[in-house]
Amino acid sequence: MKKKPTKVRWGLAFFFFIIGVIAYMDRSNISIIAKPMMDDLGLDKVQFGMLASLFSLGYALIQIPAGLLAEKFGPRKMITFALIWWSVFTGLTGLVKSHGLLFAVRFLFGIGEGPMFPANAVFNTNWFRRDEKARASSALLAGSYFGPVIAPIVTVYIYQYFGWQAVFYIFGAIGILIAVVWWVIARDYPEIHKLVNEQEKEYILEGREIVNTDKARAPWNIFLKSYRFWALGLQYFVVLYIITFFLVWLPTYLLEDRGFSLTKMGFAASLPWLAILITVMTGGMISDSLVRKGFSKQISRSSLAIVGLIIFIISMYLAVITVSPYMNVLWLSICLGSLGFTVVCSWASATDLGRNFSGSVSAWMNLWGNLGAFLSPLLCGWLAEKFGWNITLGLTIIPVFAAAILWLFVKPDTSLLNTNEE
Template sequence: MAQTVFKNKTETVTPAPTRVRWWLAFVFFLIGLVAYMDRSNISVVAGAMMKDFHMDKVQFGWLNSLFSIGYAVSQIPAGLLAEQFGARSIVSLALVWWSVFTMLTAAVSSYGLLAFVRFLFGVGEGPMYPGNAVFNSYWFTKEEKGRASSALLAGSYFGPVIAPSITVAIVGVWGWHSVFYVFGMIGILLAVVWFMLGRNRPEQHPLVNKAELTIISNGRSIDTERKAKAPWGKFLKNGRFWALGLQYFVVLYIVTFFLVWLPTYLQEARNFSLSKMGFAASFPWLAIFVSVMTGGAFSDRLIRKGKSRLLARGGLVIAGLFVFTVAMYLAAHATQPLMNVVWLTISLGALGLPVVSSWAVANDLGNEFAGSVSGWMNLWGNIGAFLSPIACGWLAQNLGWETTLLLSIVPVLGAILLWFGVRPDRPLV
């Protein structure tokens, strides 16, 4: 009996794995939250800004398109830099950059300078998601990529949920200029937090214990010792590489329509007041936040049950795009403002499935080159985001809002066909 007691007293207890990777994913959630609030605030103050700068809808659309040009041109360089230097430094620098230009949005006094500032604001935000993808590759296992993509992306879609109400409140107290100063300062503070807490790899983080490191290193799909550069020649000859990019062109074209024009649409086409618009505009973004948060986990669950990535990733995308087409058609023909908001909520919510699956697939296809593959995908996405404010602004001004909503269905049908060419079951190289 005494021997048994002695053995129990000296028995070594293995520490439980830490969960540092998920805490850092939460910090990335906050980064995405601030990024999209910075980006969407301009649509909430559109009326006051257009009045002060004497802009029409097309000119205002150009401001958002210039942001997307800057965002797009920085994608591939940002992916290469993130692969070379890691997510810690690249994302910290990006946060400071775009926060400064967020504040400069309120400081300039001419349309030309405002356009230039919004372009450089887009350049600054560009590295966020390629850095996100590289972080995902090194910090999460193959079975966690969907959930990690959900956590890392969800903040971006929760931002517009709360941005309209917060922005309207700030405008009511201090005016529209103050919105950009407040959020710019928040971004700089968050850059300091990320640089202090983040690391490029779990092996470098002092709070990651051996048990968590074992889980990550045994389950991730990349060779951490490999120093090869991304094989762009092979990528550009691969049809799946092009299909991934082109389908994301469509996805962000539609998401940007909601981001830029939803507040104006609700006010002009559905006669919402500014305060009621801020409340109503949050529901579609709440829906896409929920679908982004849950879609990745559901996709990972299908993979753990033995389903192919074609079904777990691609099937989820196609289902989301199909639901979007039906709901957007019904939104365009809704006669009651309440039902219009309901169908718009379902429409944008359904797009969360292609968003989160696309980023999980960028990691599946790219592995250690996830920064390059995601940068390519997001380049095309932001070409769509560049065209969307201009095209939708022109359509709304010349053909009306109902036609604008209905025409958004057409490219989505093309995106459904493209997903049959992505084939996410095996890496590109």
């Protein structure tokens, strides 16, 4: 009787879900304890907003080096190193008192988290078949969006019993523990993992989209000449610009413009993140299902991404014009939820386009995304101050429409190494 394939790859994908939860709780818990932290350290809103932007700047700047290093050293080493680095700087956030040191710590925290997604892209390329990569990408992404759903509950509990500094100490310690576990259980390729049986290995290899496991250098001269490479990056600039607006400014918007109380706001602000968690999970399944049924990746990835962006445009318009605060939250939840399809397809397309060099391609995409995340807190705060929240939200429709157009040029069916572009 033939042995069934093991499913070690999906166990490791689930562990990436856990890493994503920890990473985004580390990232978002500072906004939840903003008030006591600002009061204790004497920070004003501009200074506090700068902490979010400095994190994104550090995160953006490390993307391309992180992608190159992930391809060279493998996801096992890179994820372990990144987890330890960002966990140390998470702990230091609760320790330092000087404003200058705090800015430096959050910048270096961003650098520490930066390798997470490029290394995950390399892992997905090495471990998953072509018709599994969207679901594999969903695991880390789902963890990332589940983090902001549960962060308010966990963070507030720790703060109430142990103080705001303890939030950073505890999460820092958890991150280092997770790094040790990852080092023990992970390997760079299924071929060298002792728990992967021959049946699973054969199943992966027959559908894997890498030619070999040699550590070649990414051909950046080819990539930078490709309009598809630029289209993938620029559309992700828009996507993370919007998502960061929700992460940084949604609670303030609901309090100031929609009249929610503090307790009701906490619940309302978590609903859009629940929505994107659902669409990230279902989007990966839908995209891979279409690939398995023989549809092109232009349909399975690009069209699904465009559908998400179109739903965003319609929902944002309805969110702005609605009078009811609760209907506003509903439409905003659909807005953020619709971007889950685009996010999943972005990461799956990065591995499709990059193949052996998916770390570099995903790093390029995430560089642009986090430049958008750097700009978002500053520009949206300025727009809200000058023109009000409705205009700030309404203006997001313009770049989202541009992102939908850009997806027509991504064309993920062929690798970027195929240089025959018209």
